[in-house]
Amino acid sequence: MGKPGKSSAKTIFVCQQCGRESLKWLGRCPDCQQWNSFVETVVSTATPPRISTLEHPPQELSQVVTDAADRFPLPMAEFNRVLGGGLVSGSLALISGDPGIGKSTLLLQVSALIARDRGKVIYISGEETEHQIKLRAERLEVTGERLYLLAETDIEVILSQIEQLQPSLVVIDSIQTVYLPEIGATPGSITQVRECTLRLMHWAKLNSVPVFIAGHVTKDGAIAGPRVLEHIVDVVLYLEGEAFSAYRLLRCVKNRFGSTNEVGVFEMGERGLVEVDNPSQVFLSQRWGEAVGSSVVSTLEGSRPLLVEIQALTTPTSFGLPRRTANGVDFNRLLLVTAVLTKRVGLKLGNQDIIANVTGGLRIGEPAADLGIALSIASSFRDVRVDPQLVAVGEVGLSGELRAVSQLDRRVSEVARLGFKRCLVPKTGVRISAPKALELIPVSNLREAIGVGLVRGRASSKENKT
Ligand code: TYD
Ligand code: MG
Numbered sequence: 180m181g182k183p184g185k186s187s188a189k190t191i192f193v194c195q196q197c198g199r200e201s202l203k204w205l206g207r208c209p210d211c212q213q214w215n216s217f218v219e220t221v222v223s224t225a226t227p228p229r230i231s232t233l234e235h236p237p238q239e240l241s242q243v244v245t246d247a248a249d250r251f252p253l254p255m256a257e258f259n260r261v262l263g264g265g266l267v268s269g270s271l272a273l274i275s276g277d278p279g280i281g282k283s284t285l286l287l288q289v290s291a292l293i294a295r296d297r298g299k300v301i302y303i304s305g306e307e308t309e310h311q312i313k314l315r316a317e318r319l320e321v322t323g324e325r326l327y328l329l330a331e332t333d334i335e336v337i338l339s340q341i342e343q344l345q346p347s348l349v350v351i352d353s354i355q356t357v358y359l360p361e362i363g364a365t366p367g368s369i370t371q372v373r374e375c376t377l378r379l380m381h382w383a384k385l386n387s388v389p390v391f392i393a394g395h396v397t398k399d400g401a402i403a404g405p406r407v408l409e410h411i412v413d414v415v416l417y418l419e420g421e422a423f424s425a426y427r428l429l430r431c432v433k434n435r436f437g438s439t440n441e442v443g444v445f446e447m448g449e450r451g452l453v454e455v456d457n458p459s460q461v462f463l464s465q466r467w468g469e470a471v472g473s474s475v476v477s478t479l480e481g482s483r484p485l486l487v488e489i490q491a492l493t494t495p496t497s498f499g500l501p502r503r504t505a506n507g508v509d510f511n512r513l514l515l516v517t518a519v520l521t522k523r524v525g526l527k528l529g530n531q532d533i534i535a536n537v538t539g540g541l542r543i544g545e546p547a548a549d550l551g552i553a554l555s556i557a558s559s560f561r562d563v564r565v566d567p568q569l570v571a572v573g574e575v576g577l578s579g580e581l582r583a584v585s586q587l588d589r590r591v592s593e594v595a596r597l598g599f600k601r602c603l604v605p606k607t608g609v610r611i612s613a614p615k616a617l618e619l620i621p622v623s624n625l626r627e628a629i630g631v632g633l634v635r636g637r638a639s640s641k642e643n644k645t
Contacts, residue, residue, distance in 0.1 A: 192217040195369045198407050220370045221363030249387075250436070254292045257445060257454040258285075260483075261416060261429050263437020266348075269387040270436065271380045273354070273408060274429075275394040276418035281427055282393045283307070284315065284451045285418065286350045289391070291321040299325050299346040305332040305356025305366075319451040332366065334359050334375045338382055346388065351379065353393040354408070369407060376411050409433060420447075421540035426461070427452060428541070431481075441481035459486035459597055462539040472559030474632070475570045475599070476551030477590035478543050484586075484593035486570065488538045489548065491555035493531040501530060507537025508552055509544050516552045516575055523579030524626050526560055546574035547584040550603060553625055554632045563633045568600040571632060579625045581605035591619065603628050 192201045195218055197211035207214050252265035259265055266272070276282050287302060294300040304312055309328045316323055327344060331337050334357045341349055351357060355367040357375045364370040376392070383390040394408060409415050415433040420426055429443040444461070445452040455461055463475065463486055472491045477484055489508065496502070505513045513535050520526045535552055537543055550573035558565045572590050574582040584590070587604060588611045594602045595614035602613075606621040613619040622628040 190219050190221050190363065193220045193364075193368075193370050198369050198373070218364065218368060220368070221361075251297065253289060254296055255289065255454060256456065257443030258289065258429065261431045261441045261443040262414065263431075263434055263441065266389045267413070267436045268389055269384045270413040271376070271383050271390045271392065271411070272414035272416060273392050273394050273412045274416045274418060275396050277396055280418050280420060281445075281447055281452055282418055283352050284319070284447075285429075285445070286352060286391055286393060287312065287315060287321065288319060288451050290326055290348065290350050291316070291319070291323060293348045294324065294326040297347045299327060299344060300348045300350070301327045301329060301341055301344055301346045302350045302352065303329045303331055303337055303341075303357075304352045305330070306352060318449075332357050334378055338378060341382070345386075349379075349383070349388060349390040351390065351392040353395060355395050373407050373411070376408055380411060424540045426455070426540055438481065442483065459484075459593060462487045462541065463597070465538065469564060469567065471562055471564045472555050474551045474554040474558065474565040476543070476548045477570050477572050477594050477602075478545060478548055479586055479590065482586075482589070484589045485541070486593060486597055486599075487541055487543065489543075489551045489555050490536045490538060491552065491559050492534045492536075493528065493556060493560045496530050496532050501528075502532045504532075504534040506535070507540070507542050508535050508548060512546060512549060513552060515577070516549050517556065519575055519577065519579050519625060520553055520556060523624070524557070524629060526557060528556070528560065531560065545584075546582075547572055547590070549573060549575035550581065550625070550628060554629065557629045558633055561633065563635070565632055566601065566634050569603060569632055570594045570599050570601070571603045571628070573603065573605040573622075573628070575625055581607070581622055581624060581628060583607045587611055591617070603632055 192204050194208040194211065194213065194216045196208060196213040196216045199208055199210045201217065205217050208216050250265040250267045253259050274282055274286065290300045290302045302312065308330050312328050329340055337357065354372055354376060358366040358371045359374050362370055362374055379390050379392065413435040417430045417432060419428050419430060425447045427445040427447055429445065431439045431441050433439060444455040444458040446455050466488050473488055475486055475488055477486055503513055503517065517528050517533060521528045533556060535555065550571040553575055554565050554571050572584055572587065574584055576582050583605050591602055591611060592614055595617040599617065601618045601620055603620050603622055606623040609621045620631055622631060
């Protein structure tokens with residue numbers, strides 16, 4: 180993308196990163212500081228889609244009618260949970276994720292289920308031919324009555340086709356492949372992505388039909404055609420997972436009709452994505468309770484408690500500065516916990532490399548996992564295992580105190596449900612009673628928690644084994 184020569188009066192230059200417009204070409208965007216991001220674009224002469232017209236004057240809020248049936252549940256419990264109970268008619272939902280993570284697979288599965296339960300669904304692909312989609316469908320054992328396929332990228336053709344079909348759900352795979360011919364920009368550029376999304380949005384609202392669009396993410400993890408897209412759509416979902424793991428998390432980061440933060444857990448199998456309805460069990464399934472440097476925490480993903488294993492390994496630094504590596508836990512929390520362990524508990528970690536790891540590819544951002552991180556580090560450093568029947572919940576403060584965490588009752592009932600015997604909880608704010616067969620151990624600081632949580636004796640000893 181070099182500097183073009185003369186531009187005609189009808190073109191402008193648009194930054195492909197942030198959408199900033201300029202009359203002349205710029206080497207660097209003054210807004211987002213991206214180099215070489217301006218692309219010459221023909222100004223669209225089409226009138227932008229409008230939702231309100233003169234026939235629709237402003238309405239008083241009390242007079243606006245809502246329909247209880249506006250939201251219909253999907254026959255996929257995990258997906259429903261993420262959407263906050265179901266799909267809202269007329270909503271535009273973006274589902275994005277790395278290439279090959281399973282977006283097309285998930286959307287095809289959802290399409291088939293909706294076609295079965297609610298009527299015609301159209302699946303429009305700009306990436307695969309009908310033949311390729313059929314092959315995938317056979318793999319998923321989708322028969323596909325009332326599921327219509329269309330391999331098309333011209334948004335005007337797409338809109339006229341869906342107008343004719345009047346489906347109950349539209350799927351566009353992916354937004355980066357569709358384009359509006361009257362705009363000079365290439366498909367996937369910010370102008371195309373924005374214009375096409377606006378047109379789909381307009382159609383969805385006018386016809387009260389939900390639309391799903393799949394979107395790619397760029398190298399640095401943002402949705403390509405970047406943030407503008409997230410502003411336009413009603414719902415933004417991310418499908419994420421580790422390349423080496425079959426588990427996929429569907430995460431909601433924006434939802435105009437419900438809560439965000441909810442996650443759904445799926446497993447990629449021979450026949451597509453299968454819902455995982457007991458994720459705690461899955462994340463703990465490979466746990467080997469005797470291991471040193473491993474503890475279990477009860478973390479919240481949205482409103483759902485999840486038990487996950489946190490592992491830590493400490494080794495003497497052989498050269499230079501000690502290194503800290505965080506996989507799945509927040510790097511700054513790891514530094515904080517390490518500092519508190521050094522200063523308040525007296526563990527000499529200053530000459531140790533520390534690696535902390537969340538197993539199963541989950542990422543934990545919340546401070547309630549602090550105590551688990553601390554126990555794992557202390558366990559590895561002292562070469563003593565953590566009580567295998569114990570789960571740790573608590574935020575660590577700078578003076579080594581344990582701080583209360585939100586929704587302790589939910590976390591604790593998940594601990595009891597999975598059959599653990601003991602749960603370390605912060606002393607402050609314990610107002611809950613222990614579920615049956617679970618012992619709640621309130622502790623006020625990190626030193627005390629480590630005294631209770633680590634099993635006495637060397638790692639190899641079998642005493643205290645439960
Ligand atoms: P896909 O849905 O094409 O990903 P995206 O649309 O996000 O790029 O997923 C493709 C991957 O999923 C591919 O690596 C194969 C795998 N897969 C399965 O493991 N099982 C299946 O039943 C299907 C259809 C795909
Ligand atoms: Mg795909």
